[in-house]
Amino acid sequence: MAIEVLPLPIPPTADPEKLKDFGREVKGVNPGALSPEEFKEVHDLLYKHGALLFRNVDLTPEQQYALTKAFDPASESYGHGNKKTEGEKKSILHPDLKTIPRVPQVQLIGNGTVYNHEGLAEAMLKHPSHTTFHKTRVSAEDEEKGYTRYYRWHIDAALYDLSPPKVTTLYGVTVPQGPHQTVRYDDGTGDELEVPLGTTAFVSGKTMFDILPPELKSVAVRTKVKYAPHPYVWMAPARALPTGLGILSEGLEMSYDELPPWEESRIKVLPMVWKNPVTGDLHFQVHPCGVSELLIDPLPEGTKREGALYPDGARLADLKEVRELLYKMQRPAIAPNLVYPHDWHEKDLVLFHNRGVLHTVVGAFKKDQVRAFHQCNLAASDDPAGPSAEDPGDDASEEPFMSQYLHYSVHNIVGFECHGQL
Numbered sequence: 226m227a228i229e230v231l232p233l234p235i236p237p238t239a240d241p242e243k244l245k246d247f248g249r250e251v252k253g254v255n256p257g258a259l260s261p262e263e264f265k266e267v268h269d270l271l272y273k274h275g276a277l278l279f280r281n282v283d284l285t286p287e288q289q290y291a292l293t294k295a296f297d298p299a300s301e302s303y304g305h306g307n308k309k310t311e312g313e314k315k316s317i318l319h320p321d322l323k324t325i326p327r328v329p330q331v332q333l334i335g336n337g338t339v340y341n342h343e344g345l346a347e348a349m350l351k352h353p354s355h356t357t358f359h360k361t362r363v364s365a366e367d368e369e370k371g372y373t374r375y376y377r378w379h380i381d382a383a384l385y386d387l388s389p390p391k392v393t394t395l396y397g398v399t400v401p402q403g404p405h406q407t408v409r410y411d412d413g414t415g416d417e418l419e420v421p422l423g424t425t426a427f428v429s430g431k432t433m434f435d436i437l438p439p440e441l442k443s444v445a446v447r448t449k450v451k452y453a454p455h456p457y458v459w460m461a462p463a464r465a466l467p468t469g470l471g472i473l474s475e476g477l478e479m480s481y482d483e484l485p486p487w488e489e490s491r492i493k494v495l496p497m498v499w500k501n502p503v504t505g506d507l508h509f510q511v512h513p514c515g516v517s518e519l520l521i522d523p524l525p526e527g528t529k530r531e532g533a534l535y536p537d538g539a540r541l542a543d544l545k546e547v548r549e550l551l552y553k554m555q556r557p558a559i560a561p562n563l564v565y566p567h568d569w570h571e572k573d574l575v576l577f578h579n580r581g582v583l584h585t586v587v588g589a590f591k592k593d594q595v596r597a598f599h600q601c602n603l604a605a606s607d608d609p610a611g612p613s614a615e616d617p618g619d620d621a622s623e624e625p626f627m628s629q630y631l632h633y634s635v636h637n638i639v640g641f642e643c644h645g646q647l
């Protein structure tokens with residue numbers, strides 16, 4: 226049976242034009258046992274569309290691991306590493322992750338208590354809630370009415386020592402049904418989005434880049450993002466913005482000498498914009514919570530400077546300044562009409578291009594609503610590539626000065642590869 230490819234069901238809240246290339250449902254193949262030819266097709270579809278949905282799938286943890294690994298055969302360990310040190314137990318991710326004993330690269334995540342599950346006699350799961358991470362919260366009264374928030378927009382990645390996984394696979398084993406909830410942005414815009422209970426929300430990193438005005442595109446292709454060492458430990462005492470898109474600057478982060486042992490050489494310095502290896506598209510891929518500095522290359526000599534930001538380059542190390550710039554660049558792409566909130570059903574398998582989209586947990590469950598998902602991603606065998614010389618910017622539809630400095634800055638980034646961990 227040939228592979229059948231259908232659009233994802235885009236909700237009425239989304240702009241169908243903007244999301245027309247985002248996500249596909251794939252039918253006619255068993256993702257747990259793909260032939261090499263089928264895998265190649267699925268591989269390319271994933272990079273083209275950012276997310277793939279397979280419905281009514283039976284998938285063992287072993288098959289899920291094998292499928293995930295096929296996207297990066299040289300990868301081995303779970304995206305945050307398989308072994309947790311004592312120090313890393315302080316990480317904000319620690320309570321959310323339970324490992325399947327037989328296949329430690331696959332995590333059990335969800336909500337409520339799960340019994341006799343894949344070798345785990347009893348696992349207490351807790352759906353992450355904005356109430357423990359954001360500075361402010363939806364009142365208990367409004368929660369009763371169905372209001373909620375995005376938890377944390379992110380890329381699945383350790384962001385220290387290990388390279389960001391290429392693909393994440395999410396498999397819905399137990400999916401509680403319930404009334405829709407309404408995400409409130411609570412950032413003064415009045416933005417809201419109605420979502421299915423317990424949705425995973427996705428936005429496209431390509432769209433995030435594409436909708437930037439020219440002066441911010443120029444900054445994006447000239448910038449490298451430096452993450453804090455052990456960023457999830459570092460950020461643990463700090464609190465997030467109401468959109469879940471980054472952290473408030475209140476000086477609450479741990480100081481570097483309180484962190485578990487770390488080395489400068491293992492700190493991640495990654496391009497702000499990552500190049501899709503199949504389409505060549507540029508995706509704005511930044512996990513805003515973990516960022517410590519932005520390293521902006523200057524405009525090359527001879528480039529028109531009019532209207533350009535940071536024409537002489539900059540090293541932004543003030544967290545408030547760093548976060549304000551990132552927010553300005555990322556917030557437009559999480560507008561309600563650009564979000565795909567997946568409506569989970571049991572036995573749904575979703576694959577997403579972790580280097581091409583941002584995603585977030587959403588909503589809140591009650592204790593007795595049991596949800597069990599298997600999640601797998603693998604620290605990649607390499608770091609993502611930034612823009613390269615042949616990239617857009619020469620597009621005649623761009624403003625001339627834009628194309629010029631995009632083009633030149635691309636050369637700069639290529640030249641920089643020797644000193645970062647790009």
Ligand SMILES: [Fe+2]
Pocket residue numbers: 379380381584
């Ligand atoms: Fe995630």
